[in-house]
Amino acid sequence: MAIEEKSGKHGFAKYLLLEEIYNKYSSVFDSSVGDNLLTNTLYLEGIHFNLVYFPLKHLGYKSVISSIADVYCSGTNPVNISVSLGISAKLSKGDIETLIEGISLACEHYSLKIFSFDISSSLTGLSISVATLGSVAGNKVKNKPAETDLICVTGDLGAAYLGLQLLERERKIFEDTGVSPKLEGFEYVIRRQLKPELKLNVLNKIKENNIDPGKMRIVRDGLASEIMHISKEAELGCRIYHDRLPVDHETAEAGRELMFEPVIAALNGGDDFEFIFTCPVKEHEKIRQIEGVSIIGHLVPKEEGNSLVLHDGSLAELKAQGWSDE
Amino acid sequence: MAIEEKSGKHGFAKYLLLEEIYNKYSSVFDSSVGDNLLTNTLYLEGIHFNLVYFPLKHLGYKSVISSIADVYCSGTNPVNISVSLGISAKLSKGDIETLIEGISLACEHYSLKIFSFDISSSLTGLSISVATLGSVAGNKVKNKPAETDLICVTGDLGAAYLGLQLLERERKIFEDTGVSPKLEGFEYVIRRQLKPELKLNVLNKIKENNIDPGKMRIVRDGLASEIMHISKEAELGCRIYHDRLPVDHETAEAGRELMFEPVIAALNGGDDFEFIFTCPVKEHEKIRQIEGVSIIGHLVPKEEGNSLVLHDGSLAELKAQGWSDE
Numbered sequence: 001m002a003i004e005e006k007s008g009k010h011g012f013a014k015y016l017l018l019e020e021i022y023n024k025y026s027s028v029f030d031s032s033v034g035d036n037l038l039t040n041t042l043y044l045e046g047i048h049f050n051l052v053y054f055p056l057k058h059l060g061y062k063s064v065i066s067s068i069a070d071v072y073c074s075g076t077n078p079v080n081i082s083v084s085l086g087i088s089a090k091l092s093k094g095d096i097e098t099l100i101e102g103i104s105l106a107c108e109h110y111s112l113k114i115f116s117f118d119i120s121s122s123l124t125g126l127s128i129s130v131a132t133l134g135s136v137a138g139n140k141v142k143n144k145p146a147e148t149d150l151i152c153v154t155g156d157l158g159a160a161y162l163g164l165q166l167l168e169r170e171r172k173i174f175e176d177t178g179v180s181p182k183l184e185g186f187e188y189v190i191r192r193q194l195k196p197e198l199k200l201n202v203l204n205k206i207k208e209n210n211i212d213p214g215k216m217r218i219v220r221d222g223l224a225s226e227i228m229h230i231s232k233e234a235e236l237g238c239r240i241y242h243d244r245l246p247v248d249h250e251t252a253e254a255g256r257e258l259m260f261e262p263v264i265a266a267l268n269g270g271d272d273f274e275f276i277f278t279c280p281v282k283e284h285e286k287i288r289q290i291e292g293v294s295i296i297g298h299l300v301p302k303e304e305g306n307s308l309v310l311h312d313g314s315l316a317e318l319k320a321q322g323w324s325d326e
Numbered sequence: 327m328a329i330e331e332k333s334g335k336h337g338f339a340k341y342l343l344l345e346e347i348y349n350k351y352s353s354v355f356d357s358s359v360g361d362n363l364l365t366n367t368l369y370l371e372g373i374h375f376n377l378v379y380f381p382l383k384h385l386g387y388k389s390v391i392s393s394i395a396d397v398y399c400s401g402t403n404p405v406n407i408s409v410s411l412g413i414s415a416k417l418s419k420g421d422i423e424t425l426i427e428g429i430s431l432a433c434e435h436y437s438l439k440i441f442s443f444d445i446s447s448s449l450t451g452l453s454i455s456v457a458t459l460g461s462v463a464g465n466k467v468k469n470k471p472a473e474t475d476l477i478c479v480t481g482d483l484g485a486a487y488l489g490l491q492l493l494e495r496e497r498k499i500f501e502d503t504g505v506s507p508k509l510e511g512f513e514y515v516i517r518r519q520l521k522p523e524l525k526l527n528v529l530n531k532i533k534e535n536n537i538d539p540g541k542m543r544i545v546r547d548g549l550a551s552e553i554m555h556i557s558k559e560a561e562l563g564c565r566i567y568h569d570r571l572p573v574d575h576e577t578a579e580a581g582r583e584l585m586f587e588p589v590i591a592a593l594n595g596g597d598d599f600e601f602i603f604t605c606p607v608k609e610h611e612k613i614r615q616i617e618g619v620s621i622i623g624h625l626v627p628k629e630e631g632n633s634l635v636l637h638d639g640s641l642a643e644l645k646a647q648g649w650s651d652e
Contacts, residue, residue, distance in 0.1 A: 017419065018443065024423070025430045030406075030439035036362060038441045040408035040457040046449035047412070070442075080356075082366035082457060086373070093343065097350070104351045113356035115364045116396075117344065123372035124450030131366040131408060131457030 037076045037134035041067040045088075045125030053167045053181075056095055058194045060102025063128045065196050068110060069218040069273055071134035072203060080115040081107070084129040086122030099128075110198075145214040145234040149278040151297045152213075152287060154199040156246040157223055158262045161269025162254040163193030169258070186257070188250040196273040202292040203275065209286050214278035222268040224318050226276050227297075228306050234278075237304045240297035240318065243311060267308070267318075363402045363460035367393040371414075371451030379493045379507075382421055384520045386428025389454045391522050394436060395544040395599055397460035398529060406441040407433070410455040412448030425454075436524075471540040471560040475604040477623045478539075478613060480525040482572040483549055484588045487595025488580040489519030495584070512583070514576040522599040528618040529601065535612050540604035548594040550644050552602050553623075554632050560604075563630045566623035566644065569637060593634070593644075 022029050043049060043063045051059075068078040083103060087096060096119070107114060115133070167190065170181035183190055198218075206213060215234065217226045223245070231238045247262045255262035266272075278299060279287055287293055297309075306318040348355050369375060369389045377385075394404040409429060413422060422445070433440060441459070493516065496507035509516055524544075532539060541560065543552045549571070557564045573588045581588035592598075604625060605613055613619055623635075632644040 017422075018445065021423070021426055021443065025426060025440075028430045028433040028438070028440050029443070031441055036406075036459060038364075038406050038408040038457060038459045040366065040410045040442065040455055041444070042368075042410040042412050042446060042453060042455045044412045044446065044448050044450060044453060047447050080362075080364050082364040084366045084368040084455065086368050086370045086453070096343075097347070100347055100351060104354045107354040112354070114351075114354050115357055116366065117347065117355070118367070119344065120368060120370065121373050122370050124370060124453075127368060127370060127412070127450075127453050129366055129368045129410065129455035129457075131364060131455075133362060133364045133459060 035136050037071055037074050037136070038131065039067055039070045039134070040129065040131040043128040043130075045127070050168075050171065051126065052171050054194065056098040057102035057105070059128070060099040060104075061106045062102075062194070062196060063130050064103055064106035064110070064112070065198060065273060066220075067130035067132045068112065068134075069198055069220070071132050072198065072200070073216040073218055073275065074134065075216075076134035076136045078110065078112055078132045079135045080133040081112050082116045082131040082133075083114060084118045084120075084131075086120055086124075086127035088122045088125050091126065103130075145230065145236065145278040145299055146280065147236050147299050147301055148281045149214055149299045150281055150284060150287065150295050151227065151230075151238060151240065151276065151299065152279055152293050152295050153219065153223070153246065153274055153276045154202045154292055154294075155272070155274040156248040156251065157219065157272050157274060158247055158265030158269050159189040159192035159251040159254075160196060160271035160273070161193075161222075161265040162251055162258060162260065162262065163189035163191070164269075164271070165258050165260065166190065166254060167193065186250065186254050188248060189254045193271060196271065198273060199275060199292060202290065205290045206287075206293070209290065211279060211283045211286055214280070216275055216277035219272040219274045219276050221270050222266075223272075223276065224267045228318060230276070230278060231299060231302075231306055234299065235302055237300045237302050238297055238306050238318070239300055239304075239309055239315075240307070241309045244294060244296045246294040246296070361462050363397055363400050363462070364457065365393055365396045365460070366455065366457040369454040369456075371453070376494075376497065377452065378497050380520065382424040383428035383431070385454070386425040386430075387432045388428075388520070388522060389456050390429055390432035390436070390438070391524060391599060392546075393456035393458045394438065394460075395524055395546070397458050398524065398526070399542040399544055399601065400460065401542075402460035402462045404436065404438055404458045405461045406459040407438050408442045408457040408459075409440060410444045410446075410457075412446055412450075412453035414448045414451050417452065429456075471556065471562065471604040471625055472606065473562050473625050473627055474607045475540055475625045476607055476610060476613065476621050477553065477556075477564060477566065477602065477625065478605050478619050478621050479545065479549070479572065479600055479602045480528045480618055480620075481598070481600040482574040482577065483545065483598050483600060484573055484581075484591030484595050485515045485518035485577040486522060486597035486599070487519075487548075487591040488577055488584060488586065488588065489515035489517070490595075490597070491584050491586065492516065492580060493519065512576065512580050514574060515580045519597060522597065524599060525601060525618060528616065531616045532613075532619070535616065537605060537609045537612055540606070542601055542603035545598040545600045545602050547596050548592075549598070549602065550593045554644060556602070556604060557625060557632055560625065561628055563626045563628050564623055564632050564644070565626055565630075565635055565641075566633070567635045570620060570622045572620040572622070
């Protein structure tokens with residue numbers, strides 16, 4: 001599983017393991033959103049980032065984005081973060097400060113305060129843990145998706161994954177031959193990997209239009225994984241239309257350069273940090289007019305499964321990557 | 327710094343670096359306790375634990391204790407935790423479940439719910455991040471310590487550190503010679519390392535007696551570091567009495583076995599997870615009668631510095647370990 005190894009993500013099958021855990025220890029799990037919501041993300045060197053090409057300032061910024069993203073999906077606003085760093089010996093005090101500068105910039109941009117902050121040594125590379133406390137805003141999401149609901153996504157997909165592949169390719173060339181990285185013309189996909197932003201303006205437009213989205217998730221481990229999670233939770237299936245998947249022309253260009261099908265990057269890549277959500281079909285006209293939202297498919301009865309509708313109208317089963325216990 | 331290397335902690339000098347960071351980025355830091363409080367701890371293999379002798383169930387338990395401990399110090403109660411694991415390839419699905427069993431046991435014991443839970447791969451050993459959301463209870467701590475305040479500590483000190491040294495010694499003997507670990511007679515100090523508990527019963531007695539503690543901290547990086555943090559924040563100094571430091575007889579026994587002065591373990595070791603707090607001198611009689619609390623010294627004017635009063639009445643300057651940028 002090349003995608004899995006490179007992105008270090010486990011996609012949908014990971015959720016099956018998590019589900020087993022939830023079921024076994026259900027007495028101590030409680031994710032019901034009261035007035036507050038708590039998330040926690042862990043960024044590990046060699047899995048989520050490579051310091052060869054990931055500037056520390058961007059890394060600090062992205063680690064905050066990754067932690068706060070899920071909070072918005074529950075209709076809450078992030079308020080505070082708490083940061084814990086494991087610092088390896090190769091990083092200097094100046095490096096730590098650069099990392100924190102990125103964290104601080106994200107706090108300013110997303111109106112967050114750092115509640116607590118700690119540092120410890122690490123023998124095993126840089127580790128960044130960011131916890132987020134979210135506070136419930138007016139628009140608490142509570143709709144259960146219906147079997148006729150539309151499936152929508154903000155922005156475009158696959159760019160961050162192809163940006164990562166380009167950075168990895170250039171890193172290998174540089175390490176093997178000393179030739180400097182050539183990244184001209186691919187600024188967009190690289191920016192999507194190194195400095196993702198959340199489409200809060202689109203979320204605000206959805207709210208202004210009084211559209212009540214059903215289930216919302218952040219596209220973190222690839223679209224397929226997120227959609228299958230939504231349809232499983234709703235006990236439904238889905239149809240996603242191949243030609244409706246939003247792919248930027250620079251993403252398509254990067255795909256040609258890398259001989260990698262951009263739609264595969266959109267479906268199974270990662271780190272898009274776009275919002276995917278369901279929406280009642282009656283809102284079709286309203287949602288269609290919001291810039292930055294694509295209607296990519298709809299839910300269907302469970303028996304119909306999860307499919308990708310290809311150009312010729314034929315169906316391909318949606319698959320996600322596996323979690324291996326071996 | 328043998329203690330620092332082994333415990334992976336940085337003690338007081340780390341706080342000087344953190345303080346620099348707080349000052350530089352003060353606009354995004356805000357630790358004022360409103361209705362909620364957020365903490366986040368990161369446990370890293372090779373730094374905070376060695377899987378050779380740390381059972382996964384105990385490790386899960388301890389990682390929760392470590393995250394919730396600080397919450398109690400602010401007079402709040404932990405409510406939810408959020409767990410994020412980085413799992414290396416050497417751990418099986420069964421291992422992950424054992425770890426979670428320990429987390430789950432701690433949740434039951436301390437009345438917590440797991441709000442969210444995530445797993446990712448790790449190339450660099452097991453990483454455990456636990457974030458805690460605390461909710462303000464009645465007895466919010468707000469007293470500013472006065473220069474005549476007593477300094478008190480719950481339970482006893484130095485045991486966890488000597489337990490760790492024993493485990494490390496037996497690990498090395500086992501790896502070098504294959505001789506099985508001999509740990510009989512040292513159950514107490516080993517338990518203090520592997521399965522710490524928080525003295526909530528003592529906190530409750532303090533509350534029942536209407537004693538309003540001032541600053542409270544958890545003894546995590548050694549007593550000296552925590553005391554110096556308290557006195558610095560209060561812009562005062564302190565006197566700690568050598569012969570008042572609570573050391574269990576089994577800790578003293580382990581010290582003899584290891585030829586390590588138990589008082590040094592109490593001052594500069596780590597992982598005691600006892601509460602240290604200041605308390606107005608007028609509460610002397612009440613506090614003296616609470617079982618499980620030792621009055622170990624008092625605050626003094628800043629000019630008098632931080633000292634340890636030795637048996638003969640002479641003063642030794644309190645020192646804490648250093649954070650090195652090299």
